[in-house]
Amino acid sequence: MFWQQLINGIALGSTYALIALGYTMVYGIIQLINFAHGEIYMVGAFAALVFVMIFKMNIFLAMVLAMAVCLLMGVVIEFIAYRPLRRSSRLSALISAIGVSTFLSTLVLLIFGADAKGFPDHVFPVVQIHIGSAEISSLQLLIIGISALLMLSLEFIVHHTKIGKAMRATSQDYTTAALMGVNVNLVISFTFALGSALAAAGGVLVGIYFNAVSFNMGLMAGLKAFAAAVLGGIGSIPGAMLGGVLLGVVEVLGVAAGYSSYRDAIAFAILVGVLMFKPTGLLGQKIQKKV
Amino acid sequence: MIGEYLENLVNLVDAYYLQIFVNIGIAIILALGLNLVTGVTGQLSLGHAAFMSIGAFTGGILTIKLGMPFSVNLISSGLMAAFFGVLIGFPILRLSGDYLAIATLGFAEILKVILLNLDITNRALGLSVPLPNTPIPLPIYVWLTVLLVIAAMILIQNSRFGRALRAIREDEIAAETMGINTTLYKIQAFAIGAFTAGLGGCLYAHFIAYINPSDFGFSKSVDILNMVVLGGLGSIPGSVLGASLLTAAPEFLRFMERYRMLVYGALLVFLMIFRPNGLLGGVSVRQLVCKALGIKPRPRQSLSTDSNMEGRRVK
Amino acid sequence: MIKKISVLILIIFMLCMSVYGAAGTVKIGFMGALTGDVAMFGIPTLAGMKMAVEDVNKAGGVNGQKMVIVEADNRGDKPEAANIAQKFISRDRVAAIVGDPTTGITKVVAPICERNKVVLLSAGAVGTGVVELGKYIFRNTLLDSVAIPPLVDYFVNEAGYKRFAVVTSDNNDFSVSLTQVFKNAMKGKKAQIVADEKIKDGDKDFSAQITNIKAKKPDIIFFSGYYTEGALLMKEARKQGLNVNMFGGDGLYSPTLISLGGKAVEGSMVYVGFFPENPSPETAKFINAFKAKNNGKLPGLFETQGYDAIMMLAEAMKRAKSNDPKKFRDELAKIQNFKGVSGTITIQPNQEPIKSPVYLLEIKDGAYKLKAKVDVKVNK
Secondary structure, eight states: OHHHHHHHHHHHHHHHHHHHHHHHHHHHHHOOOOTTHHHHHHHHHHHHHHHHHTSOOOHHHHHHHHHHHHHHHHHHHIIIIIGGGTTSOHHHHHHHHHHHHHHHHHHHHHHHOSSOBOOOGGGSOOOEEEETTEEEEHHHHHHHHHHHHHHHHHHHHHHHSHHHHHHHHHHHOHHHHHHTTOOHHHHHHHHHHHHHHHHHHHHHHHHHHHTOBOTTHHHHHHHHHHHHHHHHOTTOHHHHHHHHHHHHHHHHHHHHTTOGGGHHHHHHHHHHHHHHHSTTOSSOOOOOOOO | OHHHHHHHHHHHSOHHHHHHHHHHHHHHHHHHHHIIIIIISOOOOSOHHHHHHHHHHHHHHHHHHTOOBHHHHHHHHHHHHHHHHHHHHHHHTTSOHHHHHHHHHHHHHHHHHHHHTOTTTTGGGOEEOOOOBOSSOHHHHHHHHHHHHHHHHHHHHHSHHHHHHHHHHHOHHHHHHTTOOHHHHHHHHHHHHHHHHHHHHHHHHHHHOEEOGGGGSHHHHHHHHHHHHHHOTTOHHHHHHHHHHHHHHHHHGGGGGGGHHHHHHHHHHHHHHHSTTOTTTTOOHHHHHHHHHTOOOOOOOSSOTTOTTTTSOOO | OHHHHHHHHHHHHHHHHHHHTOOSEEEEEEEEOSSSTTHHHHHHHHHHHHHHHHHHHHTTOBTTBEEEEEEEEOTTOHHHHHHHHHHHHHTSOOSEEEEOSSHHHHHHHHHHHHHHTOEEEESSOOSSSSGGGOTTEEEOSOOHHHHHHHHHHIIIIISOOOEEEEEEETTOHHHHHHHHHHHHHHTTSSOEEEEEEEEOTTOOOOHHHHHHHHHTOOSEEEEOSOHHHHHHHHHHHHHTTOOOEEEEOGGGOSHHHHHHHGGGGTTOEEEESSOSSSOOHHHHHHHHHHHHHTTTOOOOHHHHHHHHHHHHHHHHHHHHTOOOHHHHHHHHHTOOSEEETTEEEEEOTTSOEEEOSEEEEEEETTEEEEEEEEOOOOOO
């Protein structure tokens, strides 16, 4: 039973990681806690649902299109709600993000109604694979695989491409990067595009996995992803993955040990506990205090 | 006698407006507490509602079980919340920036889950809170508390203590070099913030007459933060304005029916874009008032309550 | 100065009077969420209420007055719900307020209604300690404390289940109180609770809980929460190869349970106060009318309770020959065997509603089918 619970935990953690990756990337570049990230994930799931149910598309095509929709949305949101606030207090941008989040979840509620919607059963063929006494479904494997793949490709983009170099320069020093000829607006738009597309992919996968998509799924998912990102060290891409998986495993093992009523408390207690000993998260860089 | 007289006085006010007015009062108390922590001291807290819940449950349980005089009850609620503020603040105020933010959020979530599992809070069923044991009508009580809290906040912000807090916000390392014990000051600010949240929670519990641990979740904390930031970080008149506007806004926007929250969300975004430092951020209300009355304002030290760069920099 | 104030007071007074003067209609306030996290309960309640008002007005209204619903969205927010209740009472001069479908907000609104002597009829509050809040506070829900004991008898003695797994939604008052009732009813029965798991409303991942339950080999899962989580719970159970069924209260009665749960909820059981397959004439009429309006969609629990709430109020008003809440309140308290679409309702002397008989429904081929009919004792 322990192995089964561990698999449950890793699969759940991977869904957190999927959202946390985009969160942490946006944070890494402009130090914004993007509370609207969870809503983009939710919109991504709904977009795919529309493509599957109404346009009868293949789920993979629907996922790519949903990513495209959210990519565009991420860029537009950044342009309207965050760009004008780039030089103001970071809290102003935070409130703006909360405004966007309220707007998006209400919009989806008005269009799709309040009840949860599910993907059709046959949309993704699920096969159970037995490993000893435990079993893992093909969908769980896919989620774990995709989140690992996305993490690696993000690492690659950030560390081995030209735009990645520009991203790192922007995150180090916005003004100097601009002076050195980096088109910071483009870099930030790109970051949002990438992050939002990731969120959409996460939304679709999680939507199929749990078979439920609802207008209010973004908030809690966003919070957990935020917690995962901070746990791993916010701004660090492998950290988001590690934080997500750790959070998922701890939660599930807590339930397995018979503390299902304290599930969320366990997750956050681990987070606070880790921060006590490593104030910048597991893989986070030390904050350099400028004197 | 006096109670009856005051009751009649309250009954003169239109009941619907009175209801909104009292909710505004409670929101002001909550916002002012968070303003001290986040606005003045610069420590972002995403768990203010947790302290409110401690005050609400302490107050509610004291009234239900002991029926104590309301003033004793109110102070106890504040103290209990302040106690938790110190308890939580002591370990986590070493953290900075967004790590502190998530730690406060984490504590709020942990507390909520614990309260949901206690018998004394009646778990998810919550508590129905009876009328408080006081001859003074609750609306008057709330607004007296509001005035007291405003006065206290003005005193704090203009004191040596308040200047130390602002120094921490502007540059923690420099403040420490100047001999300010930053951790101690931060914990004190946190405790005062928690105390006011406890007061607000206790008043809330008795006014709304029913409390449930789920009411004090992340969304409530965010609501309070909205008020503080929208009003202008560090500005007392700003917090008062922010709390009043955001509490009344859903009522004003009621005519839009289902599209109301859509507009509310968009409004938040646009208000922030047009007033990035909050509505009253960088505005000196004192100077405005003096100007309106045609008096020449007395010059003050540069770090006055609600002037200049407030809200520009929260780390 | 005094003059100015008195003029102001006079103006406010006149404004109030002008609203009060609007004769010819009797207003009913809708208290519930149309946006926010609990909108899935508020929206269907309002839909049911609107259909009922149409029917009432088609039949000539009540005591010569047309019925009108005043709606306001409380977002599931308690201070806002209190504002709205006060607005309904002092601005709109409603005769009664229907709602809120959640127990918590009902408890916030109840003292305000009681103070102002306006009837509050909750179409959905099932938690304990609601009608105790006052003479003007009613509800038309299925009372679990009377429905559960005979059902437990049925499951243990007739269906022969011995090992029960209990799942509770921890942050849902309905679920927490239903579990309490269930556990009390299980005491002294020849059956045991082998697993006691907690979830939260809004959770999506139940894999850990199901793995735990599976290890305990139960005969059946008792889930006390609502339909969304119920569907997801069963999906997860089937995914892990746990092939026992679920049963639960009327919170599970919704077409969404079936649309979301699909094959996984086949065999799941819920108990309700009505019988959609071979309904009473009232229920049949309602279901057909509802389907005609909503592209063939079936009504859920909240629609039926919203509909009944309005019908009960209209009935009480007619019997009292008055639309004054101080008068029709007494008739509402005396309602006996009211043929509602959510069941046959009797208000007991302690103001608690009883729906008898209770029907146990089972999901078969994607529809709710009758499994058993259980009689409930009515305390006279």
